[in-house]
Amino acid sequence: MTLLAPNTDLWFLNTRVSIAVPASAGSDGLSVIHHHAPFGDSPPLHIHDTEDEVFHLLSGRIRFTMGDRIVSAQAGQTLIAPKGVAHSYFVDSPEGAQWMTVTTPGDFEALVREVARPATSAGLPAPHGPPSEAEAAALTEACARHGIRLVGAPMAPASAV
Secondary structure: OOOOOOOOOOEEEEEEEEEEEOOOHOOOOOOEEEEEEOOOOOOOOOEEEOOOOOEEEOOOOOEEOOOOEEEEOOOOOOOEEEOOOEEEEEEEOOOOOEEEEEOOOOHHHHHHHHHOOEOOOOOOOOOOOOOOOOHHHHHHHHHHHHOOOEOOOOOOOHHHH
């Protein structure tokens, strides 16, 4: 058994993440990442080509779209977004949400490490509106390098659906 050293917090898009178990820690590339996101956070609809993504909610409420299904989840619940299935989420709780993601062989973690920047203060990063054309192109290219395809827009608030 190996006790892992605390990892530096990162700002990944509009979220704060901490890599609790890096893919390099074991032989199978298992990665566990802690996420903290604000109300309204939603990444583009995307597909992981190489890994399932497991979400375990620690606090808050999140609405997920997976394929043609929409699922609402709250603290204590666990969901899986199978590889090859388009998915996204929308943080519905006003206080934001926290969750853990588990993936293997570490492609998502590699994307996070490439795109994120060191957190320079406590809490979440300053809100950043929609990405510029150049930022969107850079994110699309980074995702492609890590087996992730962006295939649609972020989710809308429930009241706009």
